[in-house]
Amino acid sequence: MLVVKFGGTSVGAAAQIDQAARIVYGMRERKPIVVVSAMGGVTDLLLQAGEAAVTGQTRLREDKLWEIRSRHDQAINGLLKDRNTAVAVQDTERIIWEEIQKVYTGVSLLREMSPRSRDLISSFGERLIVPIFARYLSTLGQPAEPIDAREFIVTGEESEFLLVDFDETRKRCQKLTSMAESGITPIVTGFICSTPAGATTTLGRGGSDYSASIIGSCIKAEEIQIWTDVNGVMTADPRIVPDARVLDRVSYKEAAEMSYFGAKVLHPQTIMPAVDENIPILIKNTFAPDVPGTLISVETPALQYSVKTVTSITGMTLVSVEGRGMIGVPGVAGRVFTTTARQRISVMMFSQGSSEQHISLVVNRRDGEQTIKALKREFEPEMERRRIDRVASISEIAIIALVGEGIKGVPGVAARAFGVLGTAGINIMMIAQGSSELNLSIVVREKDAPRAVQLIHEAFELAR
Numbered sequence: 001m002l003v004v005k006f007g008g009t010s011v012g013a014a015a016q017i018d019q020a021a022r023i024v025y026g027m028r029e030r031k032p033i034v035v036v037s038a039m040g041g042v043t044d045l046l047l048q049a050g051e052a053a054v055t056g057q058t059r060l061r062e063d064k065l066w067e068i069r070s071r072h073d074q075a076i077n078g079l080l081k082d083r084n085t086a087v088a089v090q091d092t093e094r095i096i097w098e099e100i101q102k103v104y105t106g107v108s109l110l111r112e113m114s115p116r117s118r119d120l121i122s123s124f125g126e127r128l129i130v131p132i133f134a135r136y137l138s139t140l141g142q143p144a145e146p147i148d149a150r151e152f153i154v155t156g157e158e159s160e161f162l163l164v165d166f167d168e169t170r171k172r173c174q175k176l177t178s179m180a181e182s183g184i185t186p187i188v189t190g191f192i193c194s195t196p197a198g199a200t201t202t203l204g205r206g207g208s209d210y211s212a213s214i215i216g217s218c219i220k221a222e223e224i225q226i227w228t229d230v231n232g233v234m235t236a237d238p239r240i241v242p243d244a245r246v247l248d249r250v251s252y253k254e255a256a257e258m259s260y261f262g263a264k265v266l267h268p269q270t271i272m273p274a275v276d277e278n279i280p281i282l283i284k285n286t287f288a289p290d291v292p293g294t295l296i297s298v299e300t301p302a303l304q305y306s307v308k309t310v311t312s313i314t315g316m317t318l319v320s321v322e323g324r325g326m327i328g329v330p331g332v333a334g335r336v337f338t339t340t341a342r343q344r345i346s347v348m349m350f351s352q353g354s355s356e357q358h359i360s361l362v363v364n365r366r367d368g369e370q371t372i373k374a375l376k377r378e379f380e381p382e383m384e385r386r387r388i389d390r391v392a393s394i395s396e397i398a399i400i401a402l403v404g405e406g407i408k409g410v411p412g413v414a415a416r417a418f419g420v421l422g423t424a425g426i427n428i429m430m431i432a433q434g435s436s437e438l439n440l441s442i443v444v445r446e447k448d449a450p451r452a453v454q455l456i457h458e459a460f461e462l463a464r
């Protein structure tokens with residue numbers, strides 16, 4: 001069995017949906033389970049309408065919702081030429097729109113959007129697209145049914161620290177398998193899920209990739225295919241490095257590492273469920289289906305290059321705890337991490353100088369303030385006694401990550417990277433290398449990030 005996911009650009013309008021549905025039609029013998037994202041940009045529009053509702057901008061709210069509605073109407077009219085079929089889909093959409101209106105009226109009245117309301121609001125994009133996709137695939141000659149993933153992807157209660165309940169999800173996924181086996185293609189909403197009590201949750205932005213791998217692992221699929229708008233996983237983000245090259249093979253470890261550090265092509269959590277069941281992930285281009293794409297699996301063939309990809313992640317803050325009094329005092333690092341853990345702040349990267357005069361951590365910018373406050377509180381006694389001089393922060397920083405299994409054991413990787421950045425006058429603020437030696441991470445100012453990525457891409461001849 002096969003799980004096949006189409007991203008937002010692959011279902012952005014009638015012509016793209018047509019292309020995606022024909023790809024599914026072509027593989028109908030393999031009995032695929034299809035996962036679909038919202039039309040490109042729709043999740044953003046839903047959230048913008050939510051913000052407008054919170055700030056009482058009713059007109060703006062209605063304009064955004066109108067834009068979403070007309071994009072779906074256009075797709076229906078463009079794809080479903082038979083009037084009765086079009087009307088049937090419109091009826092299904094109308095029921096969803098009634099709920100949308102109620103939810104937005106609620107947000108407008110309350111003037112607040114809790115994480116839970118945000119999840120519910122952002123769920124509508126996926127819910128609106130699946131009836132259209134399913135009906136269109138049926139008209140091509142392959143029977144299909146829209147499926148709401150909230151019926152079977154089950155998560156914990158807290159939306160920000162979402163944990164998927166794989167045991168429960170696996171049980172409920174049986175329904176998908178029997179449907180596909182009976183010859184009806186399930187067209188499943190990506191991104192959305194629900195708590196055991198039935199509240200809507202989401203897997204985070206870009207989460208439809210993760211939906212596909214959750215389903216893939218639960219039904220033990222033979223392959224997970226991610227169809228997008230590029231030819232595969234590339235040596236760098238093509239918007240930053242125009243001559244970035246497509247890689248034929250990437251290992252699970254490399255893919256996990258690069259998506260964690262900003263390669264948007266895959267949601268960072270996608271790899272884990274696939275690894276557990278050893279399911280290969282194939283990245284393909286919806287608009288160039290004959291291009292082989294990238295195969296992500298347990299191993300990659302012998303590597304010629306030490307570094308395979310260079311990624312960047314922006315929107316980070318660097319926090320440091322500094323002071324000469326820290327030298328030789330045990331437990332400082334432990335207290336730093338206990339403090340961030342207690343505040344439920346995730347630390348992207350950290351380092352401690354060998355002189356022990358500082359400990360630096362990189363956190364998401366939205367957690368920056370809270371991190372500083374909590375650390376100042378924790379080290380108040382030491383700061384009074386001047387053992388710790390200060391807890392400081394620099395925002396607007398980025399992490400540049402060089403990733404590749406080949407980095408292990410190859411001397412000079414760091415030297416070459418630091419060399420080109422130094423020559424270009426780009427200041428390196430912090431470095432870290434994971435013990436797996438798969439990744440070398442470098443912190444620079446956010447404004448220097450694109451240039452740093454380009455220079456490193458060039459220095460390691462990744463475009464070759």
Ligand code: ADP
Binds near residue numbers: 037228232234236265
């Ligand atoms: P989808 O809507 O199909 O999920 P996304 O926009 O989420 O697509 O992800 C695909 C995009 O990721 C590409 O268009 C590309 O611009 C960007 N991207 C960033 N880094 C990489 C990379 N290393 N390899 C391939 N694509 C990348």
Ligand code: ASP
Binds near residue numbers: 190
């Ligand atoms: N529609 C969701 C988003 O825009 C999920 C996805 O595209 O994967 O984040």
Ligand code: MG
Binds near residue numbers: 209
């Ligand atoms: Mg995506």
